[in-house]
Structure formats: C-alpha cells, structure tokens
Amino acid sequence: MPLSPLEHDRRYGELDQVMRAYAGQPADDTADKRSQALTAYLRQTWHTRPWALAVAERQLREYAHNPPGRLRLRLGEFYPIPDVGLPKGEIQQWLYCLADHIKNSIEQGEVPATAAPATHWEWHTRFPELGQFLGGWFSQDMPDEFDAHDAAADDYRTSTDPQLVARLVGELHELLALDLDESDYALGIAELGMEVDPPAPYSPSGWLALVADRLGAPRANYGSSADGDAK
Incomplete structure (x- = not known):
C-alpha cells in the first residue's frame, strides 16, 4: 500500500x-x-x-x-x-x-563556509518567505494585477500574517547583508521567482532595501485616539 x-x-x-x-x-x-x-x-x-x-x-x-x-x-x-x-x-x-x-x-566537523546561495534549492531554502513574496506578487502577471510595485508590496502586507511579514523583512536584511554585486542580486531575485524588473530608477539591491523599509515600518493604527483610548 x-x-x-x-x-x-x-x-x-x-x-x-x-x-x-x-x-x-x-x-x-x-x-x-x-x-x-x-x-x-x-x-x-x-x-x-x-x-x-x-x-x-x-x-x-x-x-x-x-x-x-x-x-x-x-x-x-x-x-x-x-x-x-x-x-x-x-x-x-x-x-x-x-x-x-x-x-x-x-x-x-567540516562545515562549508557561509556564502551566498549557489543553487536554486539553496536560494529557496535560505529565503523561503522572500520566495513566496517575489514568486507570488512579482510574477509576469504583476503589471496586470497592480498599478505599481508599491501596490503589490502593500497587498502582500495587508493579506499576510504580520509574523510572516516580519520574517520577510528579516530575510531581506539578511540578503542585503551579503553585499553582492548588482548582477548577483538580479540573479538571486530571479531564482526566487521575480519575473519583472525593479521599478526605475532602482537597482535590485536598492529596491530590496526600499521594500524592507516599507514593510518594516509600523502599521498606522486608525482604531485609537491620540491619547491611546479606543473610541
């Protein structure tokens, strides 16, 4: 059986x-x-x-x-x-x-040194939530579904559990900490499923940093008054 x-x-x-x-x-x-x-x-x-x-x-x-x-x-x-x-x-x-x-x-005790991912499997194993984000929101259909890259990122944020959003922000910072050449960042985001170019005038790393800042910013709380009392 x-x-x-x-x-x-x-x-x-x-x-x-x-x-x-x-x-x-x-x-x-x-x-x-x-x-x-x-x-x-x-x-x-x-x-x-x-x-x-x-x-x-x-x-x-x-x-x-x-x-x-x-x-x-x-x-x-x-x-x-x-x-x-x-x-x-x-x-x-x-x-x-x-x-x-x-x-x-x-x-x-022979441990391979920490390095940038070398294979498709390693990219997705090391950056699983980034793969979900790029492959799900920035496929070739993105221009038909969203007005701009920012709109796609905002849709991810509003439709995804905050803990996963926080995990994505951490993965973005980890990827940026690798300090790769721009061509390697372009290869990395393509391996992770991104099928559209970053918006002008941003380089791949510049756009990743922008997304990390955008998703890492505290969400506005419109349900409370200025003194913290719920209305």
Whole structure:
C-alpha cells in the first residue's frame, strides 16, 4: 500500500531533502569531490538543522542497501529517486558516495563556509518567505494585477500574517547583508521567482532595501485616539 505521509518522512524525509538539492544541478559527486548541490545542502543544513545530517546519512545508506524493485515503486511503497541524470546502474554507488561525504563532514566537523546561495534549492531554502513574496506578487502577471510595485508590496502586507511579514523583512536584511554585486542580486531575485524588473530608477539591491523599509515600518493604527483610548 502507498506510504503514509508520516511513514514517508520517517524513512525518506531527509533523503528527499538531499534529492531536492540536486534539482537542476549535476550529480557529479566523486569519492574525492563533492558536487555543488551537496555542498549547498551541507552548508544550509549545518547552519540550520545540524542534527538532520546524521538522519540523511542513515537514510541514504539504507536506501542504497535495499533499493526498491519496480513493483514496490509502482505500489508506492518506496520513495522513487528522481532523475538526476545518472544511469540506473550508477545510482546505488552514487547514494553511497553521498552518504560517505556527509559522514565525513560530520566526523571531521567540516562545515562549508557561509556564502551566498549557489543553487536554486539553496536560494529557496535560505529565503523561503522572500520566495513566496517575489514568486507570488512579482510574477509576469504583476503589471496586470497592480498599478505599481508599491501596490503589490502593500497587498502582500495587508493579506499576510504580520509574523510572516516580519520574517520577510528579516530575510531581506539578511540578503542585503551579503553585499553582492548588482548582477548577483538580479540573479538571486530571479531564482526566487521575480519575473519583472525593479521599478526605475532602482537597482535590485536598492529596491530590496526600499521594500524592507516599507514593510518594516509600523502599521498606522486608525482604531485609537491620540491619547491611546479606543473610541
């Protein structure tokens, strides 16, 4: 019978996170070299969920030890490894290679240095609410839905839980603290789902700073009088 969500996460949840890190990236890991995708996974996981690394190592190794047959995959009883561009005969050894790299990283305390995101997965994992904001409010349909960029940002603010708005403001400040070149900021916001240009005359970083200030400003409270007594 198909796996329940709980059983899926228990057996393959972190394995799935590793596989997602390879979306659009080559699975070119070797015994002597980690891929860019695995380095991105290690960097993000070390800095946010270090305990999950041991889970990933175990799930990768167990899956490689006991690969599913076609019938069990068709019945939904096993997690299907997505197409990573490798021949089927090489997948098992590749999984062992990933498990070995993760094990070595844990045992040696080898933590990739903090850096700007290097892959699509890493951009969205590091800046999840910014991805929601840019992909949801600044897609190619934005000019048809809003009069201007400010109107789209205001709509996000009024329709989104204040705690998520605060999280977005924090992510904007974190992104600006990376002090990237403007071309890298343009690449980053495109990776996060923005399909329109920042409004003139702003550069990508200038517009991000403007949005952070706009969304971070206190909301006006029109329900209270000047002396604080509700009317």
